[in-house]
Amino acid sequence: MHETIFLQFYSRRKSGVYNLLNGFSDTYDLCRRHGEPRWYPEAPDKRNERQYDHYAANPPPIRKGTVFISALDVNHLYQSWVWADLHPDITFVVGGPVAAEINTDGPRRQPAYVRVDDPAALPQNFVLTGKSVETWFGVPDFSGPWRLELPGGIAPDSPIYFSYTLDNICFWNRCIYCNMGCHDRQNNRRRTDMAFEFQHLPFEGVKQVRLNTGSLTPHHIRNLLPLLPRGETFQYRTFMRPAAAETRALRDAIAAAQGPLPEMVLGFGVEFPSMRMLAHIQKGFTPEEMMTALELCSAHHIRVNGNVIVGWNNLTPGDIDALASFFDRMPHGAFRTLQLRWLFAHPFTAIHDRYRGTPRTFGPFYEGFSVALDNAEQIALNRTAVEIILRHGPMKGYTVQGLAKVKEHLD
Ligand code: SF4
DSSP states (O other), X not given: OOEEEEEEEEEEOTTSOEEEOOTTGGGHHHHHHHSEXXXXXXXXXXXXXXXXXXXXXSOXXXXXXXXXXXXXXXXXXXXXXXXXXXXXXXXXXXXXXXXXXXXXXXXXXXXXXXXXXXXXXXXXXXXXXXXXXXXHTTSOTTOSOOOOOOOTTOOTTSOEEEEEESBSOBSSOOOTTOOGGGBOGGGOOBOOOOOOGGXXXXXXXXXXXXXXXXXXXXXXXXXXXXXXXXXXXXXXXXEOOOSHHHHHHHHHHHHHTSSOOOSEEEEEEEEOOSHHHHHHHTOSOOHHHHHHHHHHHHHTTOEEEEEEEEOOSOOOHHHHHHHHHHHHHSOTTSOSEEEEEEOEEOTTSHHHHHOOOOOEEETTEEEEEEOOOOOHHHHHHHHHHHHHHHHHHHHHTOEEESHHHHHHHHO
């Protein structure tokens, strides 16, 4: 029997939160008209080793027909390719951020997140859409009502985490390790009617809503945050640049909200908080601007998670002093967690051209590389930065995450 299904992955985290990777919520009715939406439990691959046999052991969702897949990360893309390789009677049409975003800067159109060097080697039954579902079926983006049907068996005391897409762009687009700037603008999508349909979700437990966008614009902050549905069961997660314009907008949003903003966790790209390094990375804000944003969030009990990148090959002792001074001056409790990441060079980014490292390929896809440092002085400076961040954790009330992976590069 030929079937058509729309497949979304989901997983249960150690914390008990159900992570619903709901790529078809904006087009639920459209998908329903063409086939059956279906959830698929994600096969854990914690170290992202992408062993073919590991993915091949997952049974395909149907025996024959067409599977539309929402690929939110490269493991989903890899799973789709492995299935296509093994099951020629099934056509896999793969969309979602890692498959639908297309880079037009190079000699030909191809995925922006992973490079495909030999498109001819892709199986015939494996289609990288390069389109949103709406565009694929010829209807305007965001033209249907948002809807989420939950996988069975989720108890109300298990929080659920899902996405509500604001847009698929970043208005800033300049950070040198990020490839958002090379995405085909014809694929840009923006939700204009903010109906917050998830407020009617028939689920009584905690709903963690990820407001999807590269980075909130001042307009989003000023006009959207005060309108978010509130209540004990709603929590929000999103990214904001801690730049002066965004902080001004956040101050206005706090004033307009007439009471506390809904519970939210803002993600800040701290990267490396020295004036020189932030300018080098082209973040468009200074350490002082970030400090002002942190003070505002701290004063209004808005939780912040920070992302710090180490692995740079151009640090100076002055950068280390500036980082130490930043952490000394930071208000206690300003960050809830600090996520350490080692610099990764994605294809089509400035970092990819400037650094070297061991290429990561999986099947026909090239993902980039973790940068390799061979200069003893730079390794020592990066190590000192990590030590300063670790030392300030207990004093400033934040938890450090990602240390084990970073240490692999420094030890
Ligand atoms: S602000 Fe974030 S999404 Fe935007 S370019 Fe920088 S890293 Fe990329």
